[in-house]
Amino acid sequence: MFEATLKEVIEIASTVFKTPVEDLSGLTTSDNVESWDSMGHASFIANLEKHFNIKFTIIELVMLSSLDEIAKNIESKLHAN
Numbered sequence: 001m002f003e004a005t006l007k008e009v010i011e012i013a014s015t016v017f018k019t020p021v022e023d024l025s026g027l028t029t030s031d032n033v034e035s036w037d038s039m040g041h042a043s044f045i046a047n048l049e050k051h052f053n054i055k056f057t058i059i060e061l062v063m064l065s066s067l068d069e070i071a072k073n074i075e076s077k078l079h080a081n
Contacts, residue, residue: 005078006071012051013067016044026068052078 006026013028014021017035030036036044048070049055054077056064064070 002071002075005075006068008051009048009067009071009074012047013044016040016047024067026066026071028067029065048074054078 010021010024010026010028013019013024013033017033017040019033019035024033030041033040045056045061052074054074056073060073064073
């Protein structure tokens with residue numbers, strides 16, 4: 001299940017950051033993507049929240065850095081309900 005969630009996170013990141021899917025992985029962070037700035041991050045989070053029907057806390061927004069960490073957090077939220 002995690003791999004499917006990670007794939008969806010990568011696809012959303014690809015769309016938001018206008019970066020080819022093949023250039024992204026679970027290890028990708030804002031340091032690796034030029035267009036992943038504060039405005040891009042806000043758009044990315046909004047897209048994730050809408051797609052997965054979840055909400056991130058402020059602490060999560062600060063602590064989650066890689067696509068892998070984001071996907072794991074989403075998985076925990078989806079399975080908590």
